[in-house]
Amino acid sequence: xxxxxxxxxxxxxxxxxxxxxxxxxxxxxxxxxxxxxxxxxxxxxxxxxxxxxxxxxxxxxxxxxxxxxxxxxxxxxxxxxxxxxxxxxxxxxxxxxxxxxxxxxxxxxxxxxxxxxxxxxxxxxxxxxxxxxxxxxxxxxxxxxxxxxxxxxxxxxxxxxxxxxxxxxxxxxxxxxxxxxxxxxxxxxxxxxxxxxxxxxxxxxxxxxxxxxxxxxxxxxxxxxxxxxxxxxxxxxxxxxxxxxxxxxxxxxxxxxxxxxxxxxxxxxxxxxxxxxxxxxxxxxxxxxxxxxxxxxxxxxxxxxxxxxxxxxxxxxxxxxxxxxxxxxxxxxxxxxxxxxxxxxxxxxxxxxxxxxxxxxxxxxxxxxxxxxxxxxxx
Numbered sequence: 001x002x003x004x005x006x007x008x009x010x011x012x013x014x015x016x017x018x019x020x021x022x023x024x025x026x027x028x029x030x031x032x033x034x035x036x037x038x039x040x041x042x043x044x045x046x047x048x049x050x051x052x053x054x055x056x057x058x059x060x061x062x063x064x065x066x067x068x069x070x071x072x073x074x075x076x077x078x079x080x081x082x083x084x085x086x087x088x089x090x091x092x093x094x095x096x097x098x099x100x101x102x103x104x105x106x107x108x109x110x111x112x113x114x115x116x117x118x119x120x121x122x123x124x125x126x127x128x129x130x131x132x133x134x135x136x137x138x139x140x141x142x143x144x145x146x147x148x149x150x151x152x153x154x155x156x157x158x159x160x161x162x163x164x165x166x167x168x169x170x171x172x173x174x175x176x177x178x179x180x181x182x183x184x185x186x187x188x189x190x191x192x193x194x195x196x197x198x199x200x201x202x203x204x205x206x207x208x209x210x211x212x213x214x215x216x217x218x219x220x221x222x223x224x225x226x227x228x229x230x231x232x233x234x235x236x237x238x239x240x241x242x243x244x245x246x247x248x249x250x251x252x253x254x255x256x257x258x259x260x261x262x263x264x265x266x267x268x269x270x271x272x273x274x275x276x277x278x279x280x281x282x283x284x285x286x287x288x289x290x291x292x293x294x295x296x297x298x299x300x301x302x303x304x305x306x307x308x309x310x311x312x313x314x315x316x317x318x319x320x321x322x323x324x325x326x327x328x329x330x331x332x333x334x335x336x337x338x339x340x341x342x343x344x345x346x347x348x349x350x351x352x353x354x355x356x357x358x359x360x361x362x363x364x365x366x367x368x369x370x371x372x373x374x375x376x377x378x379x
Contacts, residue, residue, distance in 0.1 A: 059099030101304020
């Protein structure tokens with residue numbers, strides 16, 4: 001316990017701090033980690049303008065694995081930072097690559113606001129193997145084009161959020177789900193359901209999958225290692241998963257909430273956190289998912305492009321979206337849930353469900369932290 005501070009924990013979850021200097025600590029919010037979301041006036045270089053939007057793309061575990069090199073002729077080479085992969089839960093870098101598809105598609109949306117077409121050449125150095133390597137994943141070429149139309153989804157780039165909260169008990173109209181499913185990305189099919197009977201079966205699988213991830217030591221430790229607890233930690237490392245707010249600051253200050261307690265599957269903190277996460281995942285007024293004909297690298301990249309557009313369109317329609325893709329992960333303990341969810345979602349033969357998410361109406365939430373654009377550049 002911190003010196004000269006008394007912390008009282010009530011059964012209802014209330015926290016009171018008594019002691020000089022304590023209040024500012026529990027009320028503190030991140031100061032720098034959210035600045036990349038404050039996109040102001042356009043910058044002169046259209047590439048930089050598009051890229052400062054692209055770094056706001058959704059990506060697994062908020063790893064932000066993008067390495068960028070500006071090239072001659074108004075181009076950008078995009079590579080993967082090998083230290084920002086997820087070897088335990090994403091052993092083949094499938095999810096990481098989906099994040100690259102989202103990044104490049106968001107750059108395309110942003111470039112349209114400057115009258116530029118973005119030509120995306122995926123895998124110009126050849127397809128990577130079982131893991132991503134130092135080859136260029138995408139070569140981006142910005143081309144001034146007077147015929148290019150401003151993408152209407154650009155209006156909601158900075159409003160997009162991943163809502164990790166329970167959704168309202170409010171039906172999602174089929175018409176809105178159909179509009180989301182009509183997103184046109186070649187090779188990607190988007191399907192949905194708001195049928196309570198079907199959702200009940202899907203819910204059971206997704207709850208089981210999250211429990212498996214949480215109770216498998218190496219996969220859970222991967223999340224714990226990437227967890228930033230409190231404003232100071234978020235500002236210092238604006239990536240990964242994060243916990244913030246007065247309650248979090250108070251519990252961290254008391255020594256009750258830390259990485260060790262979260263990693264201990266027998267601790268009260270772990271059990272309470274698991275219950276909260278299961279309540280969130282169980283809040284499933286509607287589901288939406290992306291399927292590709294196979295599971296090669298171009299399939300995964302295209303799924304990321306579609307996932308980005310789905311996120312933006314859901315935002316424009318007033319809907320919240322939260323990926324629940326634990327059951328789609330490819331490690332041995334998840335095999336049964338993987339097969340079950342594919343069956344429940346109607347995937348046949350070589351078809352692969354690349355992304356699955358909850359969709360509905362939910363509370364307003366803040367953005368996820370981001371590293372500044374300049375941190376991603378490499379010569």
